[in-house]
Amino acid sequence: MADDNPVLKMERITKEFPGVKALENVDLELRSGEVHCLIGENGAGKSTLIKIMTGALPKTGGRILSNGKPVEISGPQDGKALGIRAIYQELDLLPTLSVAENIFVESRPTTRAGLIDWPEMNRRAQELLGRFDVRIDARAKVRQLTVAEQQIVAIVKALSQDSRVLIMDEPSAVLTGGELERLFGIIRQLKQQGAAIVYITHRLVEAFEIGDRVTVLRDGKYVATAEMKDVSMEQLIKWMVGRKLEEQFYKEKVRIGPTVLEVKGLTVNGKLKDIDLQLGEGEILGIAGLVGAGRTELLKTLFGAYRPDAGSVTIHGKPYHITSPRGAIRHGLGLVPEDRKNEGVVLCRSIEENISVGVLVRRVFKFIVHFPKLFARVAQLANYVGVKCHSLQQGVGTLSGGNQQKTVLAKWLASESQILLLDEPTRGIDVGSKLEFYKLIAAMVRERKSVILVSSELPELMALSDRILVMSNGQIRKEFMADEATQEDVLKHAIPQELRQSLAVS
Amino acid sequence: MEVSTDTPKSIWSQILAILGKNPRLSVFLILAVISTALSKGIFLSPANLHNMLRQYAGIGIMAVGQTFAILLAGVDLSQGSVVALVSMILAYLNTSGCGIVWPLVVGLCAGAACGLTSGLIVTRGKVPPFIATLAMASIARGIATLITQARPVYGLSKELLVFGRGTVGGIGIQILVWANVALLGVFLLTRTVYGREVYIVGGNERSANLSGINAHRVKLAAYILSGVCAALAGIVITSKLDMGGPYISLTDNVQSVASVVIGGTSFAGGRGSISGTIVGTLIIAMMNNLMNLMLINPYIQQGIIGAIILLTVTMNQRKAGVR
């Protein structure tokens, strides 16, 4: 087994998207029979790197070696031919087809006549699902399953074929403790069979439990590779966030005024349970939690995108009935959504038009738009938030992520929002824009606006917030003052009870 | 890549650059030149142009309404049937002694009601616009035929014929109606809050909803507009034909959609303009007019329009950078 050549070696990989350098000279080496953890913050380039590995994205530069021989991976087919498979974060399943068919979509069992053998397919699928000990009907349509169940189907799909390199992109994000335990069991099994496993996560606890080696990426650049047993949690965090921790963020001390938003017992069946919170004038309230903890749901419910089943909300002491986003905007709320491209901006329209929506929704104009007035205001706001563009008539689709996000923010400034709900506002934004964005948030609270900030990047959340609420399973578990909490404290409360137990046992 | 911005461009290269950016304008101009040349100038004669515009006013009016539906990533396939329905209502009421005001009012209301129904099926029923308006087309055509058991109605009163045959200052009234509807459409889309909302909802409905725009209401209004435009077209067409016909405008719906598509409005929604649509209608009108003038086999007309659709849409997509 002592093969000197690694199964797969990626050298000086570079990937450029229009306007953004997603990867720059990244190296990665995978050995047979190892679990290689790939870690880094959101936007560090982990997903891009594995997409290049599988052939889902073409690389701009660098080379890939398989067992020492250079290979060209120019499409998903090439990746498969080399035995590279991935379980993506965005599930690559076919929603209208059955579970069994999804599992075997690449190699459907056939009868001797070459026809699809449905009974065999269903039987084998059910058997594979059985290894996970979950009750999923192999004949059910994928669309009918919960997200966690879909994730399991995706894992089973990848396991159904022999692979030399198996990539798992944050599989734990939606799995419960028991399911994760079984996944780890299967990973150990695969390891013994000689497969190389790339395990992407931003939960370091998991990396220490399952990983043999680790490679850290930061802002699209390679930072380090190390044996897991040789590094400490502190060292990894330092690598992930970089040395100049204090310079990355920007916060001004602002006097926090009286309560502007008060939420009591807010419940959305199946999503949120009994949420209580207060938000002061000029305050930045951070919400921490894992994916699926209910953070996005909380913001969207306050913004009127979901109807609450119970609870009361008051704004400036007056009752606020949650009806629709339109109603929320009238009450001075503004949402910068997580899914920027699908929910935040209209890509095919200009910057000007995107921002002007905020003015229009305030009903400044009854029916006829007074364009000089509108565009003067829009230009002023675009300038204020610092959108970088040739002209404001430029389509938003041509902007970088950071500038798109500034456009969304300008829209809410145009609508004169007093309470801003920011959902992962810096995801997928380059470092320079992040800092500008932080300064904008600071400027807003200086002007006595209030902010609720959801972010998966703990250092960011802790640096910007005045106060932090930790959520899991749709409930608020703990409240911290930002300067009193440590990352470990916050993480501890963010991990659901059952997961914590299962990790403690092993 | 080197760009020589300093070299003064010749007038021709500038014109070519402008035309390169506006595929439909170039198609329009090329057609106009060809038409003039091949018809030895007859094409440009005022009588011919006037005739051509009168003939296509109905489709032009429908296309304005259609633009709203397509801008919202939908389509209205019921327009042709609504034309027939309005035609029958007009003719039937007019010939049964209701004068002309009531028939016009009822006709316009019927058009609006059809649009409202389509809009409700699309927004409340969540039925794809293609299917919803296809069903509406079937229903409207059925009602149109039911009124007189599919017999055409002749003998309209003289006042009603004004819309299709009268002129004001030498210009056919239906052309003026078309021009006004088009101007109103341009005004709505470019100058009003509603117009802004149409582009935003058409570009990204989820984003629009989360920006406080009531996308359902915007769509509902668009289908009503489309229905009213079809009703206006029905009035103009009925008046020109001097009859109410349950089977008129069978192919007009395709021409209305073709005008919009040739005019550069994206089928994905969110991009396009009324001015483009007008050029689109004019291109179709000129094609057919040229073939009539040249006594070219009329059978290839549909094929040529089909080819123009494919050509202009491909050019638009190249321009928009779609692979």
Added chain:
Amino acid sequence: MFQVQRDLERKTAASRLGNLFLPLALAVIIAVCAFISPPFLTQENLKNVIIGSATFGILACGMTMVLVTGEVDLSVGSQVALTSVIVATLAPKSLALAVVAAVVATTLVGLANGILLTKTAMPSFVLTLGTMGIVRSMALVIADGQPVYGVPQSFTALTSTMVGKIPLVGVAMVVMYALTWFLLRYTSLGRSIYAVGSSSESARLSGISARQVKIAVYAMSGFLAGIAGLFYTSYVTLGLPDGGVDYETQAITAAIIGGTSFFGGEGEVHNTFLGLFIVGTVKNILNLMGVSPFVQPVAIGILIITAVVLRTRKSE
């Protein structure tokens, strides 16, 4: 966990019930028809229903495949006209040649549709709206705008030929449906058609070429339009260059009432078959009851809307 389990069971139970919905609906409609109008169940009448539905039926079969990939084919009505003109023009020379030429021609039209669609990334509605006009013009030019006489007796007899008690047309239609059903269910191409319609990005990552699949589907739609055109020609006994107008919407209607999703990924030909007969039966019973024929389009329109609304409600 128990909650999830129960949800799952309820969901599968609901979808099993959903599978029975169409046959039940058709059975109920037939029962009601037989009850209110005894002539409905006579052999002569049923024969008419079958013959009347055959052309749309075969088109609907191809349309279902196209809809499953998430596209639409508006050119099939014109293709029917093209077939009938080619058959009528060439039949005096050689009937066999005529039939083969007609089907080859429509298959090529379908192939062209597929290639253009995948090359230009144009929406299929717009593309096939264009080819609809072009193919119609081809038919009109070949026939010089006039009906073409010359379809031999032997060919027109196809319509009245019976296999046992069932018209040959009906048998041919059932064969087409059975073959398509088989193709969609048991072959790799068939499953790829569903995969592409379900999510073309996921299909791509699984190594399925949406390009090839779509070209194949349009070619098959063209082929079936040719077959439908043959029966159409036999039925009308002429080459009709302006025939088959609006047949594409009839085909779409059958597929949609049969539960085919307009967004792709879902739809079964056997359900389209049931949808076809629901439409045919409703039209027929209205006729038998002496209701004005002009009520039919109104009824069909309402039927379409009800079917789609019910379906969307159910899947939510």
